[in-house]
Amino acid sequence: MTIRIDEKKIFEAIEHKKPRSVALNAPEALIPKLQDVADHIAEMFGIQVYIIGDTCWGSCDLNTHAADMLAADILFNIGHTISMDTFGQKVMMIDAFDDVSFDVVAKKCARDLVGKYKTISLVTDSQHLHKIDSVKKIFEDHGYNIIIGRGRGQLRDAQVFGCEFYPAYNIQKQVDAYIFLGQSMFHSASVALSTEKPTFMLDPYFEEYSEVNEFAQGMQKKAVLSIYKALDAKRMGIVIGLKEGQFAHVRALELKKEFEKLDKKVQMIALTEITEERIQNFKGIDAFVQVACPRIGTDNHFKKPMLSVPQALSLIKLLKKEPIDDFLKIQHWL
């Protein structure tokens, strides 16, 4: 993996704003790279640089509180390319693109799917956004019609998050299949679930592609099972995530009211990291709802049901004896 961090933008910002200290934050896999960036900043500018080692899942997990405590004048959030350059006064978004080539795997996939699908859409995560044009050309050369979904909110054209898929969702009636660029079941399976269209993941490292719909169905089954397991819960815990971009206090209180109307006892919990280890500390609770990141319950193991907002809304419908429809076939799982 060759990740290229846009250090130039960092240096220009430091030259322009002349901070006394800065903080760096990125996904875990990039921490060794952050250490290099920190060394370069210290050598060039002689200012204090802090690396925030806490998790940083996305633009929903910015850690500005940590930067404030450290009195850092700028917080560089690295590796989450979105449609915005800055957040508030302090946070600056810095691109980190992966230089790996999709040429081999895209040609292989384009050759194999000829005749099966005519119109396809390309989607990806932030690291591979700059590869969309070259992969588009490969598929077009093989005779496909390519539609690139328009961005919305923080999402750029063709970009998806693990819980937000506007560029894919909004064009589903026009496309036969989706191709996700990158080695991420996390993102590609969610595209498959929100659109219910054939979805293929192009893995540029192994130079293989695979259809992810079966995996996505497994994820959906697990999500449905958790809802049914929570049906008989007498006491529920509603967990408010304390990460700033995931903070949904009002939503949590709305759900509490709904569950109480349905005779559930509800305890309100606040947590920064919602993990099985932390959850195990709470006794006498039969099922949990967390209003932070919709993927916490689907992508991690919890002994008790840990429902996301769409799952909790489905549970409420079931308790009211209403049918639950395709609760994951929506454009934003919140």
Ligand code: SF4
């Ligand atoms: S899936 Fe979770 S971590 Fe990813 S953008 Fe959504 S809330 Fe943030």
